[in-house]
Amino acid sequence: MRAASLRAGFIALVDAAPLIVAREVGFTEEEGLALELTRAPSWSTLRDMLVFGQIEAAHMLSVLPVAMAMGLSGGAGQVGAEQGGEGQGGAARIDALQVLSVNGNSIGLSRPLADRLRGRGHPFDFRDATAAGRALIAATSTRLRIGVPFPFSMHAELLYHWLGALGVTSPQALDVVTVPPPLMARAMAANEIDAFCVGAPWGSIAVEQGVGELLLPGTAIRAFAPEKVLAARHDWTVAEPELTARLMRALWRAGRWISRPENHVTVSEILSRPAYLDLPAEVIERSLSGRLVISPRGEIRQVEGYLEFFKGAAGYPWRSQGALIAHALAARLGLDRGAAIAAGRGVFRTDLYRANLRDLGAELPAAAEKIEGGMTAPTPVASESGSLILGPDRFFDGYVFDPDQLG
């Protein structure tokens, strides 16, 4: 079989691992794909490369294609736009074919702010989001300035949910500002931000450079948050169903391989190469193992499920995940929730995942939607092959999103 060439883009983050490993360990080759990878300088540029056909697939923030479908971010259609394909002026509908990674973010504070929390007796247990949030609020006298990598990201969603539930709302008491991850430590050192929520390994890099300390892992706020998705143009998936399937299979295999602890060292070494992350393998490995150094004094915390590529049917693009993202965006920006939820649901392609990965033995839940936040412990649910264990997927404040009640 002659290899079909395929171009994909990524951002230099640990959770780009499925694309990078699929290429380097040979999962794409096994599927007869010659995968060409391009490192994009920013999320907006990666989005534009995908929309304008410079690449066929991308490692993308789970929130971004939903925001695009709601007409909020660069080149998307209208809210509720159906019947994919080209819209006006080069607009394109972008689909989330599978979830590439779950969780993997951390919240960090500037050292002066961390010292204030410590002075007030906060234990930095890296676990209790309620206590940490209250301590943060009590230690802050002015508006909190928090950096996130992109306005439409799980990082921003986690922050708004966490601080909102504790009574801190934007824009009254909270400034969420965009800072590219490689510049996060610098922005903190320059006193541009008091805190950040950022993906691996950039939180650890800020610790490493001595400018920040980690307060919480993202999992303390939401135990199972879809972080990055495999994104493709809807019209491309229609025109190239076979290539779409082969790419999805290669990435599913890559995710399974990455999730095995015995492969973590290899994954870290591959990711650390100059063409990929160009960062120390040791720092990358911390994110894979969930053993995080939280302060320049070397304190270590072990986090369960810090960054998942496979466990708990991680790759399954629940339509309820898209619906929840759309619901939260619409609520915050004052848009029509019903239309937004319909658009968000349509982005997450549970149907393609089911059709393309069944033969590989992927765990396929019987349902396309779930109640998000409903599981406080590992829970058996119905699947095509009998049952599978999901969760927990709880929010720290007990928030529950039932798409049937709202959609």
Place this chain on the structure above:
Amino acid sequence: MSNRLSIVVVEADRERAHLIVDSLRAAGDYDISAIAEVTGLARHISRHDPDVVLVDIANPSRDMLEELALASGPLERPVAMFVDRSDGGLTKAAVEAGVSAYVVDGLRAERIKPILDAAIARFHMFQRMRVELETTKRALEERKVIDRAKGVLMKARGIDEDAAYALLRRAAMDQGRKVSDVAEALVTASGLLG
């Protein structure tokens, strides 16, 4: 809004910023400023309150401008990336040339086109220069490592420079690799052996 469009160019390199500003001036009567500072970019831009923002696509700080696209952003008025509204072909050309433009919503395409045309031409040139520079840099580095490898071989085997190069070339051909790759492996290995 006054009739004169105001443009902000985000560019850290002074010389490049000058070149862009000059070509925009040649394209029409605009009020143009350049911003080099990356920290607090959105705040700087909102102070200028421009109609159009031009930024290099390779600039990671570009994501900072995305929040301007939200109505609640620092500009307090809707900004759309040019991609959203107008001529898809022109936008595609801009993206391929390596420039992105953020335009205040509601500006007509014919007012933007000369600006973008000028910027595209300029960025095309930058991109060519970037590729040329990288190629030259790589060639220089390769030559340096080949010279070092030749030195290693001359010393270890007591041969002259031409013979050392012939040896490297033969090894590269036998292994189906580039001469510079073989040279680099040799330099690394000899470094380890001391």
